[in-house]
Amino acid sequence: MGYIKSAALEETGYVVLDRYNKEIDPKEWLDIEYVDWKSSGDTRFAPLASAKGEIECNGFWNHKPPRTDKDGVWIDSQTAIAPTLTERAQEPGSNVGRCRVIELQPNTYADALYNLHQDDNNRLNPDGTGWVVRGFFNLTDDKDSYFVLRHNRTDPEGEVRIALPAGAQLIVDTQRLWHAAAHYGTEPRYCLITSWESGPQLDEYIAKYNGQEHVPSVEVEQDVLDAGQAEQTRRIAARAAALAARGQAEKAVMSEA
Numbered sequence: 606m607g608y609i610k611s612a613a614l615e616e617t618g619y620v621v622l623d624r625y626n627k628e629i630d631p632k633e634w635l636d637i638e639y640v641d642w643k644s645s646g647d648t649r650f651a652p653l654a655s656a657k658g659e660i661e662c663n664g665f666w667n668h669k670p671p672r673t674d675k676d677g678v679w680i681d682s683q684t685a686i687a688p689t690l691t692e693r694a695q696e697p698g699s700n701v702g703r704c705r706v707i708e709l710q711p712n713t714y715a716d717a718l719y720n721l722h723q724d725d726n727n728r729l730n731p732d733g734t735g736w737v738v739r740g741f742f743n744l745t746d747d748k749d750s751y752f753v754l755r756h757n758r759t760d761p762e763g764e765v766r767i768a769l770p771a772g773a774q775l776i777v778d779t780q781r782l783w784h785a786a787a788h789y790g791t792e793p794r795y796c797l798i799t800s801w802e803s804g805p806q807l808d809e810y811i812a813k814y815n816g817q818e819h820v821p822s823v824e825v826e827q828d829v830l831d832a833g834q835a836e837q838t839r840r841i842a843a844r845a846a847a848l849a850a851r852g853q854a855e856k857a858v859m860s861e862a
């Protein structure tokens with residue numbers, strides 16, 4: 606039968622929507638409650654919706670009974686502080702699973718390459734229903750930062766780098782594409798990440814905001830790209846060697862975020 610997927614994401618695995626152009630009070634992401642949750646890089650997360658409406662970030666399949674990343678329960682104490690973020694996550698009208706704000710400390714392109722991962726969005730997702738993808742709404746104005754997307758973790762061929770100014774909005778099949786953010790600057794980056802079920806509502810939302818399947822990649826000096834690639838190779842090899850020394854195999858690189 607297969608999953609219901611968005612035609613808009615078929616070719617490249619991502620779309621960039623029109624920029625969100627309204628001001629939001631930073632208190633919406635600064636005053637909500639964060640929990641330490643190790644993801645790609647030095648991160649914390651503030652959930653707006655979770656498996657059971659509690660302030661925690663675990664995959665829904667790790668709860669009892671285990672279930673897929675749909676039907677997230679909104680957390681009243683958080684949504685009361687972040688009404689605009691909640692409204693934006695609910696705007697498509699498609700089923701929402703996890704919804705949270707990520708706080709990412711500054712890093713580099715080399716860090717992003719090492720942090721590249723695929724999300725486990727569709728574990729336990731019943732065949733014939735909508736494929737879960739993720740929306741990323743950049744909240745802080747991170748003019749020098751960008752999202753790195755690759756088809757293959759270690760192969761730069763076809764890499765796309767998407768700019769992350771305030772209001773940048775993208776939807777990514779993060780189970781298909783390897784992804785991580787390169788975040789330059791001195792302050793943390795904040796981004797709202799929402800798990801949405803693919804289907805007619807999400808398709809309409811993508812069309813309404815003119816989802817672009819191809820955007821120009823952020824320009825990065827070739828020597829930075831080359832050095833980042835070399836550093837990724839070095840770190841992956843170092844980690845494999847460390848694991849081998851402990852007699853363990855490399856775990857599948859799969860992240861919650």
Ligand SMILES: [Fe+2]
Nearest residue numbers: 724779860862
């Ligand atoms: Fe992710």
